[in-house]
Amino acid sequence: MLRIRDLRTSVEGKEILKGIDLEVKAGEVHAVMGPNGSGKSTLAHVLAGRDGYQVTGGDVEFLGQDLLDLEVEERAHKGLFLAMQYPVELPGVNNLTFLRESLNAVRRARGEEEMDAVGFMKLVRRKADEVKLDHKLLKRSVNAGFSGGEKKRNEILQMAMLEPRLAILDETDSGLDIDALRTVADGVNMMRSPERALIVVTHYQRLLEYIEPDHLHVLAGGRIVHSGGKELAFELEERGYGWLLEENAA
Amino acid sequence: MTLQSQAVSDFQKATQHYIAGLPLDRGAWLTDHRWSAVTRFSDLGFPDKRQEAWRYTSIEGLLKQGFVTSDSDMEVVGTEFEHHFLDGPTAGRVVFVDGAFQPSLSDTHVPGVRINNLRSAMETSDLETLKSVGTLSGPGTHGFSALNMATMRDGALIRVSAGLRLDAPIDLVSISTSSASGRAMRPRHLIVLEQDAEATLVERYLSTSDNAYFTNLVCEVLLEEGASLVHQRVQQESPSAYHLADLHIELQADASYRGVNLAIGGAWSRTKIGNSFAAPGASCELHGLYLAGEGQLVDFHLDVDHGVPGCDSRENFRGILYGNGRAVFDGRILVQKQAQKSSAHLSNANLMLSRRAEIDTKPQLEILADDVMCSHGTTVGQIDPQALFYLRSRGLSEERARRLLCLGFASEILEQFESGSLQDHLAELIQQKIGSETKGAS
Numbered sequence: 210m211l212r213i214r215d216l217r218t219s220v221e222g223k224e225i226l227k228g229i230d231l232e233v234k235a236g237e238v239h240a241v242m243g244p245n246g247s248g249k250s251t252l253a254h255v256l257a258g259r260d261g262y263q264v265t266g267g268d269v270e271f272l273g274q275d276l277l278d279l280e281v282e283e284r285a286h287k288g289l290f291l292a293m294q295y296p297v298e299l300p301g302v303n304n305l306t307f308l309r310e311s312l313n314a315v316r317r318a319r320g321e322e323e324m325d326a327v328g329f330m331k332l333v334r335r336k337a338d339e340v341k342l343d344h345k346l347l348k349r350s351v352n353a354g355f356s357g358g359e360k361k362r363n364e365i366l367q368m369a370m371l372e373p374r375l376a377i378l379d380e381t382d383s384g385l386d387i388d389a390l391r392t393v394a395d396g397v398n399m400m401r402s403p404e405r406a407l408i409v410v411t412h413y414q415r416l417l418e419y420i421e422p423d424h425l426h427v428l429a430g431g432r433i434v435h436s437g438g439k440e441l442a443f444e445l446e447e448r449g450y451g452w453l454l455e456e457n458a459a
Numbered sequence: 460m461t462l463q464s465q466a467v468s469d470f471q472k473a474t475q476h477y478i479a480g481l482p483l484d485r486g487a488w489l490t491d492h493r494w495s496a497v498t499r500f501s502d503l504g505f506p507d508k509r510q511e512a513w514r515y516t517s518i519e520g521l522l523k524q525g526f527v528t529s530d531s532d533m534e535v536v537g538t539e540f541e542h543h544f545l546d547g548p549t550a551g552r553v554v555f556v557d558g559a560f561q562p563s564l565s566d567t568h569v570p571g572v573r574i575n576n577l578r579s580a581m582e583t584s585d586l587e588t589l590k591s592v593g594t595l596s597g598p599g600t601h602g603f604s605a606l607n608m609a610t611m612r613d614g615a616l617i618r619v620s621a622g623l624r625l626d627a628p629i630d631l632v633s634i635s636t637s638s639a640s641g642r643a644m645r646p647r648h649l650i651v652l653e654q655d656a657e658a659t660l661v662e663r664y665l666s667t668s669d670n671a672y673f674t675n676l677v678c679e680v681l682l683e684e685g686a687s688l689v690h691q692r693v694q695q696e697s698p699s700a701y702h703l704a705d706l707h708i709e710l711q712a713d714a715s716y717r718g719v720n721l722a723i724g725g726a727w728s729r730t731k732i733g734n735s736f737a738a739p740g741a742s743c744e745l746h747g748l749y750l751a752g753e754g755q756l757v758d759f760h761l762d763v764d765h766g767v768p769g770c771d772s773r774e775n776f777r778g779i780l781y782g783n784g785r786a787v788f789d790g791r792i793l794v795q796k797q798a799q800k801s802s803a804h805l806s807n808a809n810l811m812l813s814r815r816a817e818i819d820t821k822p823q824l825e826i827l828a829d830d831v832m833c834s835h836g837t838t839v840g841q842i843d844p845q846a847l848f849y850l851r852s853r854g855l856s857e858e859r860a861r862r863l864l865c866l867g868f869a870s871e872i873l874e875q876f877e878s879g880s881l882q883d884h885l886a887e888l889i890q891q892k893i894g895s896e897t898k899g900a901s
Contacts, residue, residue, distance in 0.1 A: 297845050307863070310855055
C-alpha cells in the first residue's frame with residue numbers, strides 16, 4: 210500500500226529525514242517510535258503534504274501512485290488520513306458542517322454520491338457514540354474550547370467517518386489520561402481491517418499496550434535504526450532508546 | 460474653482476430649484492426646515508480629506524458621477540419583488556422601490572404599531588407624526604445629511620406603542636431597480652419605540668440591477684425608557700452603487716439597542732452610527748461585518764457618546780478584504796467626565812485575503828471619567844495556514860477551505876441576525892461574493 214524509499218526531507222534548510230525506507234501493506238499496523246527530535250512528526254507531516262517540508266530525495270508510492278506529487282486534498286481523496294498531534298481550533302466553523310463537507314468531498318472524489326442530510330446525521334451520531342464523543346460537541350465550532358481528550362476523539366471521529374485506506378496517527382496519545390487513551394485506542398482498533406493500514410507514531414510505549422502493532426520501527430536521527438515486532442516495545446520500555454542509538458553509532 | 464466648490468454651488472442651486480418646485484400640498488410645513496438645511500449645506504459644503512473623519516474616504520468619485528436628485532412616482536403591483544421579503548412571520552412590512560413607498564407591497568396594519576411613510580405624512584400634513592423628524596439628526600452634520608434634510612421625499616415612520624412586545628420582525632426593505640440609474644435617493648427613516656416596547660427591525664438595501672445610483676440615507680432611532688430594539692441592517696446595494704447612511708440613536712433610561720450591520724454591496728459605502736445616552740441604565744451594542752473586494756470601498760464610523768453615568772456600550776466589527784478592496788473603520792467612544800460607572804468595549808478584527816487589500820482602522824477611546832471599565836482591541840490578520848492545511852487534509856479543496864474559514868470568521872457577527880433563514884441567506888451571499896476571489900488569492 211505504502212512504499213517509502215530513501216526519503217530525505219529538510220525543514221528550513223536543515224535535513225531532518227536522512228533516508229527513510231518503509232513498506233506498509235494493507236491490513237498491517239506499524240508503530241514508529243523514537244526520541245524527541247528524531248523526525249517522527251516530520252515523517253507524518255511530509256506524508257500528509259504539509260507546507261514547509263522540502264523533499265530532497267527519495268520517493269513515496271501510495272496505492273501505486275507517486276504520493277509526493279499529489280496536493281494535500283488529493284492525498285485525502287486517495288484515502289490518506291493524518292490524525293494530528295495538535296488538532297487545529299477553527300472558531301466559527303461548525304463541526305457538523307465541517308464533517309459533512311469533508312465526507313462529501315472525499316465521496317465525490319471517489320465517484321460516490323454525496324450523502325444527504327438525514328443519512329449523514331445518522332452516520333455521524335453512530336460514529337460519535339463509538340468514539341464516545343458528546344453529541345453537543347458536534348454542534349460546536351471545530352475543536353474550539355475542546356479538552357485535549359475531546360480533540361483527539363474528534364480526530365478519531367473524522368477518521369471513522371472518512372474511512373481512509375491508510376491512517377497515520379501522530380502522537381495521538383499525547384496529553385491523554387488513561388480513560389481517554391483507552392477510548393481513542395478502541396476507536397483505532399475498530400478501524401483495523403484487512404483493507405486498511407495504520408501507522409501509529411508515538412513517543413511512549415503506553416499506547417501500544419492498547420493498539421498492538423504488527424511491526425515496530427525506531428526512528429533516530431532521521432533514520433529507522435531498528436525494526437522488529439511488537440515485543441520490541443517492551444524492550445524499549447525496559448531499556449530506553451540508548452542502546453539502539455549506541456548500536457547504530459557503532 | 461475646485462470640483463468641490465463648483466459642486467457645492469451647483470447643488471445649492473439645484474436644491475433651491477427642487478424645493479421651489481415641490482407641490483404645496485406635499486409637506487409645505489417642512490419648507491422652513493428645508494431652507495435651513497440648504498443654508499446648512501452651503502455652510503458645511505462637502506466633506507473632504509482634510510477632515511479627520513473623511514481622511515481615508517474620498518467623495519471625488521461620488522461627485523463625478525453627477526447623481527441627480529429626482530423622485531420616482533412609480534407604484535409597483537404584482538409579485539415581482541416578493542422573493543426579497545423576509546421569510547417567516549413579520550410584524551409589518553415597509554417596501555420602497557427606487558425611493559418611493561409601495562403601498563400594495565407593504566403591510567402596515569399591525570395592532571399597536573403606527574407604520575407610515577414620510578411622503579404620505581407630508582401629503583396629509585400629519586404633524587403628529589412628522590414633528591419628530593430631524594430631532595436627532597438636526598439639519599445635518601455634513602453636506603450630504605444636510606442635502607437629505609433639504610430634499611427628503613420619502614422614508615419609513617414607525618412607532619411602536621408603549622409596552623408592546625412584537626414577537627416577529629418588522630421588514631423594512633428598499634429595492635433599487637434599473638430605473639434608479641443615475642439618481643440620488645435621499646430616504647429618511649424615523650423609528651420610535653415608546654416606553655418598554657420591544658421590537659426587531661430588519662432594514663435592508665437591495666438592488667435588482669448593476670447600475671450606479673446613490674442612496675443618501677438618514678435614519679433616526681429613538682428608544683424611550685425601558686424600550687428595546689434589535690436592529691438588523693443589510694447593505695447589499697448594486698456593485699456600482701454609492702451608499703451613505705447616517706444613523707442617529709438616542710437611548711433613554713434603561714433602554715437597550717442591539718444593532719448588527721452587514722455591508723456587502725456597493726462600490727462605495729459609508730455608514731456612520733452615532734449613539735447618545737440620554738439617561739442612565741441604557742445599553743448599546745453595535746455589531747458589524749464588512750466585505751470589500753476589487754474596486755470597493757467600505758467605511759464604518761461609530762461614535763458612541765457616554766454623557767451620563769451607568770451605561771454600557773459594546774462594539775464588535777469584523778472585516779474581510781480581498782482583491783484591492785479597501786475598508787475604513789473608525790470607532791470612537793467618548794466617556795464624559797460625569798459618566799462614571801460606564802462600561803465601553805470596542806473590538807475590530809480584519810481578515811486580509813490579499814496583499815493588495817487595505818484597511819485603515821482606528822479605535823479612539825476618549826475617557827474623561829475615572830471610574831469606568833473600558834477596553835479596545837484591533838487585529839489585522841491572514842488566513843491561518845495551519846487551519847487551511849487541516850481542512851485540506853480532510854479532503855476540502857483549497858478554495859472551499861478558504862471559504863469555510865472566512866465564514867467561520869464572519870459567523871460571530873452573522874449569528875446576531877438571529878433568524879436562521881436570514882443567516883443562511885447572508886452566509887450564501889458572502890460565499891458567492893468571496894467565492895472566486897479567494898481562489899489562489901495573493
